[in-house]
Amino acid sequence: MPATERPVIGWDVGGAHVKACLLRGGEVTDVAQWACPLWQGMEHLEHTLQSACRRWPMADDAAHAVTMTGEMVDLFSDRQEGVKRIALQMMRTLQPAQDGDAMRFFAGDAGWCRIDEVPAQWERIASANWLATARHAAHAVGDGVLVDIGSTTTDFVAFRGGQVLGHSRTDAERLATGELVYLGVVRTPLFALARRIGWRGRMLNVMNEYFATVADVYRLTGELQADHDLYPTADNAPKSPLATRRRLARMIGLDEHDGTADEWLAFARAWRQHQVDELGGQLHRVLQAHSLPSSAAYVSAGCGDFLAADVVAHAATLAGQGRLPMRGMAYGSGVAKVSADARSGAAPVRAWAQVCAPCVAVAALLDAELRRCG
Secondary structure, X not given: OOOOOOXXXXXXXXXXXXXXXXXXXXXXXXXXXEEOOHHHOHHHHHHHHHHHHHHXXXXXXXXXXXXXXXXXXXXXXXXXXXXXXXXXXXXXXXXXXXXXXXXXXXXXXXXXXOHHHHXXXXXXXXXXXHHHHHHHHHHHHOOEEEEEEOOOOEEEEXXXXXXXXXXXXXXXXXXXXXXXXXXXXXXXXXXXXXXXXXXXXEEEEOOOOOOOEHHHHHHHOOOOOHHHOOOOOXXXXXXXXXXHHHHHHHOOOOOHXXXXXXXXXXXXXXXXXXXXXXXXXXHHHHHHHOOOOOOOEEEEEOOOHHHHHHHHHHHHHHOOOOOOOOEEEEHHHHOOXXXXXXXXXXXXXXXXXXXXXXXXXXXXXXXXXXXHOO
């Protein structure tokens, strides 16, 4: 099948979720996300891929673009093993009768790898999904910074002239520069946001126990969509407002009946501010390291994109600026090329492209490469 006609499926295999995008004729026609607790066993990935094949029966005839972060889970003895096992599982489930040409693995600066090249390129393949999103955004926008706030992590990646800036490529390097922050809006333990928190005019030490997650905060503020809140709560209790307030109360040694609903909402907003302040500080570090023109944009992505404007505003405050230094752009509408049929249909494809940006990015990048090569 000619490259211009062959569908492309982009995959982002994480440790907790698998995200996938179907591209036809260079346009996004569908995007999906599945909960996939990979740390519990490879069978979860296999079952998720089978669900995707039922959703997209044309998968056998598609080209596949794969990126991943799931190699980090403690199912694997090290990241090298994780990359190799994930790659083999993808190949066995999606392209069992193919010779490897239909599936490519995103290896960042090394380009695209076939399955037989994965062992030699595993370090470049590992946790490179952020680079795919940033590169796609850079090609579309030119100058700016990616602000991708997900369920577990946040990425801040600057780009100028259509090129990603900086030399950090591994998780360890990016943790050092502030480009990778292990704070998200769903799975992060709540005690990671602050050591002390205010309650009724006093500052209290936070209990460093897994009593609650940040999902409880954004569930109570009404900002976290149910479709993005796929994992059980810390106590395996319901996600109702009452049960959510109970979990938050435990963080400071109280019970839900010790405060009013309004007080617990204000408490949740205090946690939210701690996260905004921390992320804004990390973004400020990244922006300080790179000189961007006044025309630069921040490209928001991820299920936590509702924090992006406040995070950028805090970074601007730290820089001594009284207003947002950049215009905002949503990845799902400003970068992803969503088909007209998908935009007009009932399925919120553009919204899911916003949440699942890396799988959209690898699909678009591979599609462009296949078209370039004929």
